Amino acid sequence: MLASSPRLALLFLLLSGSTSLATSTGPDAFEAYLRPPHPPAEGFAVPPDLSRARGGTPVSALARGRVVEAEAGRVVVEHLYYENHALLRARTAYAGLEAVEVRAGARVERGQVLGRVGRTGKSSLVLRADRDLSQAEAVRFASERAKLLLPAEEATLVLVSHAHHQLRLYERGRERLRLEVGFGQAPGAKVERGDNRTPVGMYFVTQKARGEMPGPYGAYYGGHWMRLNYPNAWDARRGVARGWLDERARARITTAWTARKDTDASTRLGSGIGFHGWAHEWELAETAGRMSWGCIVLHLRDLTAFYARLSPGAMVVLF
Secondary structure: OOOOOHHHOEEEEOOOOOOOOOOOOOOOHHHHHHOOOOOOOOOOOOOOOHHHOOOOOEEEOOOOEEEEEEEOOEEEEEEEEEEOOEEEEEEEEEEOEEOOOOOOOOEEOOOOEEEEEOOOOOOEEEEEOOOEOOHHHHHHHHHOOOOOOOHHHOOOEEEEEOOOOEEEEEEOOEEEEEEEEEEEOOOOEOOOOOOOOEOOEEEEEEEEEEOOOOOOOHHHHOOEEEEEOOOOHHHHHHHHHOOOOOHHHHHHHHHHHHOOOOOOOOOOOOOOOEEEOOOOOOOHHHHOOEEEOOOEEEOHHHHHHHHHHOOOOOEEEEO
């Protein structure tokens, strides 16, 4: 499910410093993320070694995608897929085929036959992310992405844009709410406990509570609390790379996150991230939206409607 190296995925959208489809003058950032140019993959099949396949053997698409080239025994398929808070792109290139059964521009499904192995013994399949992967790398890439999440199909999905100070709530892909929000006091994506930053990533709602909150800062919840399961699987991998977590801790976090449950709150990565209100009504012009210790802050006027629509297990993507 996770990339074995940052180089194994070409960043396509919504990561800082990347080329994005959603610019100030271009398509809406939320819609660009949720409704890409063609349907994203729901998972990848492990690629076969076509150099060892018999002539005439059917060759199938590894994942849902769009054919970008189909001529002279060559087929290239583009695949879009979600990973953490990004929409990524990969390509599969087939060469030395015979009886090609698709045309450029066609959409294909995982397992759909594209053609057949040529009888010359020179057929090949290359999976490309930011570079062409070896057969072993391609097998690992696909194995880690055998099943992928599709945000647009979630019963409840919340997309939160740092850049736009906005969230949108969708139900089965249909927008229901559009609200202004604030973030942590420090800009940038959360790295570790106490940095007062709000994360970027894909998380799930694990807890809801309303009413008077205990503690000296209870008033700053605005009477509502909706917890997310930060850190997630990618945060945990980052923690391992920094020497903050061992592989056992990473595996525990990944398993809990996948099950949409609370993850380990004791590591240096931090915890306690969620949605809440504030002690009083606030204005973006006055606060610059820099208010919390890392949570997403809603206006008091919006809390009731948002709380009612946000169910435990709902997906939340912060980008």
